[in-house]
Amino acid sequence: MKIFTTDLDNTLIYSYKKDIGRDKILVETKNGKKLSYMTKISHEILKELNFIPITTRSLEQYQRIKFFEDYQPEYALAANGGILLYSGKIVKEWYQKSLEISVKSIKELEKGIKLLTEDENIYFEVRKVDKLFIFTKSFNIETVIKKLKNNLNQELVDIHNHGEKLYIFPKELNKGTSLERLKKFLKADTVICAGDSEMDIPMLEKADISIFPKQLKKFLSRQKEQYAISEKELFSDKMLQIVKKVFQE
Template sequence: MIVFASDLDNTLIFSYKKKNQCQQKVICVEKKEEKELSYMTQIAYNTLQKLCQKIVFVPVTTRSIEQYQRIQFFDKIEYALTTNGGILLRNGHVDKIWLEETKKWIASSEKELQKAIYLLRKDNNICFEIRIVDDIFVYTKSLQPQKTANDIMQKLDLNQVFVDTNGEKIYIFPKILNKGFALKRLQNLLHCKKIFSAGDSHFDISMLQQSDVAFWSGEQNIVMKKGVCHHWQQNVVEFGENVVLEIEKYINI
């Protein structure tokens, strides 16, 4: 089995805010209350659809289940990893065995996650509700995200959790919860012959390192564990399209 495990936002899909960067025909793949939110170029969409006849496409996202399910591809996706890999969806339904295993893996982090919530509630820079996403990790936003992150890292047990930022967003994850670990679990489940992957942010690096062929648009260089990494610093519209076109070349060799 050949798998294409890919991040979604700013990798395969791009937001309405970046639509004006695209001179090509686009297809809307996400709506919320009839408002169009995310797109793919028609070339990327059609190429991915063709690829799915030959390989298994697995979205791997930090989005919650609800946020992921707003995205509508051409067919029902058989496998999808949401919530930073903590949840596996099979044909749109939560795989209960996977979730039970996740809960066991992250159980030791629960105390620190609750402590993080307590600390965030006392932080005057927090400008968004504090969420426990799918009962797995903590998410909020801060007016001074780096200060918020630094402050709580000094008070949390970083052997149990890790704190991350992305713009104004603040994440507190169980230490073991990352996309690379999720992909390794999926590899054991599906007995993958070869894995392609794509990503744009530091959330994706562990997943890319777990792959045979990776596509990366971030700034830093990635040290791969076994495979090869194509490092393309392109805008999100070009990157997603070029990734699926390049994988198509690999598959057709």
């Protein structure tokens, strides 16, 4: 069985701040505000595919997304893979296992919360997302990351940023380990995976077929089937065209 897993933001959907042309479909709102869109081309191809989102978004953030009016993906992974949804409901056994996986990192996460709360470079609430990882924002991200790396045990936690967004994850709670769990859970023999950022690298490495922007290629070491998409092309459209072709083969 083949399964297709995909990151969401800037892989499949785009913020209202990004110009993806006028021919687009609204997929996310919050309190009436329009937040995220898909291109019409991507939306049409996605209708033909069974797909499993795998996102760092919190459960609440993921649940804001409505890909289609009449149905949503059967399975989805939120909170960096820590939460598995089946037909929109949390799979309790999966979540419990994620909490167990994170136990050895708890003290480092708590230390991270203290460091961030006391840091004058932080301008956003320091959150523990779905009891699994830390998130906040900084206007001096490089300074904050350097401080965290000097004070936290990086054998127990991973520190990442995406622009001003800052994350501290338990070492074993990443999209790669989550993808391995999912493959076993669904008894899949082939996994096609798409992602656009360095936080997606662990799952791109674990996939049988990986699709990513060309600039990530230098970070990927494995020799399985890969598709590197030029930055001149809109990633979601080209990526889904590749996935559709793979499923047709």
